[in-house]
Amino acid sequence: MPEYSNSQLSKFEECALQYKFLYVDKIKRYEEGIEAFLGQRFHDAMEWLYGERAFRVVPLEELLEYYEKDWAKQWHAEVVIRKEGRTQDDYRLMGRRFIEDYYERHYPFDEGRVLGLEKYIRFPREASPAHMARGSVRCRDEVDAYA
Numbered sequence: 001m002p003e004y005s006n007s008q009l010s011k012f013e014e015c016a017l018q019y020k021f022l023y024v025d026k027i028k029r030y031e032e033g034i035e036a037f038l039g040q041r042f043h044d045a046m047e048w049l050y051g052e053r054a055f056r057v058v059p060l061e062e063l064l065e066y067y068e069k070d071w072a073k074q075w076h077a078e079v080v081i082r083k084e085g086r087t088q089d090d091y092r093l094m095g096r097r098f099i100e101d102y103y104e105r106h107y108p109f110d111e112g113r114v115l116g117l118e119k120y121i122r123f124p125r126e127a128s129p130a131h132m133a134r135g136s137v138r139c140r141d142e143v144d145a146y147a
Helices: 007-016 016-026 036-055 061-072 090-107
Strands: 003-005 119-126 132-137
Touching: 003 007, 007 016, 007 132, 036 061, 036 090, 061 090
Parallel strands: 003 132
Antiparallel strands: 119 132
């Protein structure tokens, strides 16, 4: 039974030909949108934070240092910024603010017990039960860590 991720469905709705190039023809895409890049860096920082949480509470400055190093290490020339007048630095600083806000809201990170960082899920699509949707969710009991 075919399975589709949210990003695949969104890409198809946006442009069926782009969907075909990416997911049917499997043409390698080198370009990465800055929003996706920023989201992945935030995700990486949260994964590291909660991995460390099993042993200690990470100071904010250390978390931000991890984020900055990951940003620099992962940055590549194919990251595309489409918003006119915006720079890499604008997005990097936005990510820092996201991390600072998250940290302030959830410190000392003891709202629940961490069960895992992500869990793969799949379920039938309501609109088309013969097709499965798939994705991953961040796992916690009691509290959503990313709320």
